Amino acid sequence: MHAALSAARLATAVVGIIRNCPFESTNMNDISVNDIRQISDKKMHTAITSAAALVVASCAEAAKSAGASREQVSSVINMGLDATEMGDLLTLTTSTAACLRGVECLKMRTIRNYGLQNHKNSQKGAILPVRTPEGRLHNRMVSVDCNYDDDNVMLTLRKGHPLSTSKKYIIFCDQGEQKDLGYQSDEHGYQTINLSTSSGTIQLLFEEDGQYSSWKSFINYLILSKARNISH
Numbered sequence: 001m002h003a004a005l006s007a008a009r010l011a012t013a014v015v016g017i018i019r020n021c022p023f024e025s026t027n028m029n030d031i032s033v034n035d036i037r038q039i040s041d042k043k044m045h046t047a048i049t050s051a052a053a054l055v056v057a058s059c060a061e062a063a064k065s066a067g068a069s070r071e072q073v074s075s076v077i078n079m080g081l082d083a084t085e086m087g088d089l090l091t092l093t094t095s096t097a098a099c100l101r102g103v104e105c106l107k108m109r110t111i112r113n114y115g116l117q118n119h120k121n122s123q124k125g126a127i128l129p130v131r132t133p134e135g136r137l138h139n140r141m142v143s144v145d146c147n148y149d150d151d152n153v154m155l156t157l158r159k160g161h162p163l164s165t166s167k168k169y170i171i172f173c174d175q176g177e178q179k180d181l182g183y184q185s186d187e188h189g190y191q192t193i194n195l196s197t198s199s200g201t202i203q204l205l206f207e208e209d210g211q212y213s214s215w216k217s218f219i220n221y222l223i224l225s226k227a228r229n230i231s232h
Contacts, residue, residue, distance in 0.1 A: 001063055001066035001067050001068050002099055002102075003096070003099040003100050003102065004059045004060075004062040004063035004066055004068070005059070005063045005068055005072060005073070005076045006076070006092075006095055006096040006099040006100075007055070007059040007096050007099075007100070008055075008056050008059035008060050008063060008073065008076055008077060008080070009076040009077070009079050009080040009092060009096075010080065010089075010092040010093060010095075010096045011052050011053075011055040011056040011059060011080070012052075012056050012076070012077045012079075012080025012081055012083075013080040013081070013083035013088060013089055013092050014048075014052040014089070015049055015052045015053050015056060015080075016080065016081045016083065016084070017083065017084065017089060018045060018048055018049045018052065019049060020084065056077065056080075060073045060077070063076075080092070125141055125142075125143060126141070126142055126143075126211075127139055127140070127141055127142075127160065128140065128142045128204055128205060128206065129190065129204075129205040130142060130157060130202065130203065130204060130205065131192075131202065131203035131205065132202060133197075133199055133200030133201055133202060137205075139160065140157040140158060140159065140160075141157070141158045141159070141160055142155070142156070142157060142204060143155075143156040144156075144171070144215070144218065144219055144222070145222075146222050146225070146226070151226050152170045152171075152226070153170070153171040153219070153222045153223055153226055154168055154169070154170060154171065155168070155169040155170075155171050155195060155197060155202065156168050156169075157169070157202075169195075169197035169198050169199050169202065170197060170198040171195050171196070171197055171219065171222075171223065172195075172196045172197060172198070173195075173196045173223060174193060174194065174195060174196075174216070174219055174220055174223060175194040175195070175196050175201065176194070189207075190205035190206060190207060191205070191206045191207075191209070191212040192204065192205050192206070193206075193212070193215060193216050193219065195219070
């Protein structure tokens with residue numbers, strides 16, 4: 001809403017300033033080359049004014065759709081008409097640009113949080129083959145999430161039955177592919193994520209490409225987020 005109001009104010013200022021630019025009338029019976037240029041400039045002046053007025057109307061409608069009242073819209077339009085100097089126009093341009101950048105950042109944060117929430121829904125409680133640091137292979141209920149108290153990325157493993165206890169491990173990093181450049185597969189044909197944890201290397205094994213990619217991107221996202229938080 002604030003970005004739309006700011007853009008409406010800027011466009012109104014453009015309309016007002018262009019309208020206040022003087023153009024002398026031309027005698028059509030005695031037209032020189034300079035007169036032709038002046039007529040062309042006047043047409044351009046009219047076209048720009050009309051275009052800016054259209055932007056004002058569009059931004060005003062967008063602001064109303066976002067919740068702005070008529071009084072708010074009228075107020076910013078009047079403020080735009082009060083701008084008469086080039087300095088005013090530059091100030092309004094800077095302000096509008098800042099508002100639009102804020103909208104873009106908010107949109108990207110919303111998209112990122114939505115995607116993260118979708119990942120969280122699929123990275124909890126999945127039954128996966130897991131190879132322990134001792135080299136044994138078990139089916140375990142696997143969850144990966146972030147402990148927001150200390151920013152540690154946690155791996156939780158639990159046996160399938162409801163009364164079983166769980167084991168938690170701090171994930172330090174994804175060791176990546178240990179050979180070649182493609183998906184790493186073990187001798188059973190699984191694609192693996194190799195996690196360096198507080199108890200040694202633990203492998204998560206996947207039969208499906210989509211599930212493998214989803215888990216890998218989510219785990220790496222959490223690890224990178226932790227690194228950014230530590231650096232700040």
